[in-house]
Amino acid sequence: MPCSSTRNPFTAEESPAVGVTFEGVNKSFGDHVVLKDITLQIEPGEIFVLMGPSGSGKSVLLKHIVGLEAPSSGRVTVGSQDAADPETREDVRMALVFQAGALFNSLTVYDNLALYLREHRLGNEGKIREKVMHSLQILSLENAAGKFPSELSGGMRKRVAIARALVMEPQLLLYDEPTSELDPVMSATISEIIASLKDQYRVTSVVVSHDRDLALNIADRVGILMGGELLTIASPEALKNPQDPRVMDFLNPKIDLHNPRFKKLET
Numbered sequence: 001m002p003c004s005s006t007r008n009p010f011t012a013e014e015s016p017a018v019g020v021t022f023e024g025v026n027k028s029f030g031d032h033v034v035l036k037d038i039t040l041q042i043e044p045g046e047i048f049v050l051m052g053p054s055g056s057g058k059s060v061l062l063k064h065i066v067g068l069e070a071p072s073s074g075r076v077t078v079g080s081q082d083a084a085d086p087e088t089r090e091d092v093r094m095a096l097v098f099q100a101g102a103l104f105n106s107l108t109v110y111d112n113l114a115l116y117l118r119e120h121r122l123g124n125e126g127k128i129r130e131k132v133m134h135s136l137q138i139l140s141l142e143n144a145a146g147k148f149p150s151e152l153s154g155g156m157r158k159r160v161a162i163a164r165a166l167v168m169e170p171q172l173l174l175y176d177e178p179t180s181e182l183d184p185v186m187s188a189t190i191s192e193i194i195a196s197l198k199d200q201y202r203v204t205s206v207v208v209s210h211d212r213d214l215a216l217n218i219a220d221r222v223g224i225l226m227g228g229e230l231l232t233i234a235s236p237e238a239l240k241n242p243q244d245p246r247v248m249d250f251l252n253p254k255i256d257l258h259n260p261r262f263k264k265l266e267t
């Protein structure tokens with residue numbers, strides 16, 4: 001379990017976690033309805049895991065929180081502010097760890113992390129170095145500082161993406177598939193990191209994931225999104241015996257070649 005022994009140079013104590021609220025949110029792209037009447041309250045400081053099949057609208061929902069998408073109708077608020085208002089991103093420090101990492105390939109790991117601090121003039125190079133190295137240390141990445149993203153494994157890239165989010169001292173951390181394409185041990189490590197960040201930084205975490213183990217082990221609550229509808233919000237304990245057969249089939253799929261899920265290829 002990665003941990004830090006150095007003094008924490010961040011000031012998260014001064015920036016309490018914020019909650020997120022969806023009120024009757026609908027989202028369509030042309031005729032394609034992607035989110036249907038989403039009402040949801042994510043509490044400050046909780047780990048909320050959003051699960052659902054591919055294409056069910058999970059990433060689109062996350063993008064509404066950071067203001068990268070705006071609702072077709074309804075409202076998303078972060079803290080007390082409208083998420084679609086660009087000023088909200090100025091007032092609330094939120095970081096999205098993208099599905100594919102979204103690192104800058106031409107920059108070293110160190111510079112990927114320092115970029116945000118330099119662009120926002122958040123300290124001199126000495127202070128920036130302290131923050132960057134602290135974030136790298138939390139993710140056990142001190143030795144990767146001088147490497148380029150192309151030189152890293154998938155698991156390291158995921159951790160760099162999380163470290164880069166951390167230098168922003170976020171009040172709200174959003175993760176899109178943080179454990180996809182990772183082996184089970186690295187997935188467990190990333191899950192532990194997400195859980196420990198909640199305690200260290202009192203951050204609100206929204207995690208989109210297909211990873212059942214992650215959801216059952218670290219979530220305070222889990223939401224299941226299917227076809228753009230939020231079918232259920234439940235504790236990990238309650239999800240071990242879901243009442244809704246669609247949720248049961250999603251969480252405990254049986255491999256059956258005669259199942260209608262499987263479409264025979266035309267010859």
Ligand SMILES: Nc1ncnc2c1ncn2[C@@H]1O[C@H](COP(=O)(O)OP(=O)(O)OP(=O)(O)O)[C@@H](O)[C@H]1O
Binds near residue numbers: 055056
């Ligand atoms: N900018 C966009 N324009 C048009 N359609 C979009 C746009 N963004 C997403 N969609 C559509 O919205 C639907 C939901 O996409 P989304 O990326 O949220 O799925 P997801 O649940 O995150 O899937 P996955 O698990 O595969 O990442 C998809 O059908 C997708 O094609």
Ligand SMILES: [Mg+2]
Binds near residue numbers: 058059060099176
């Ligand atoms: Mg997605």
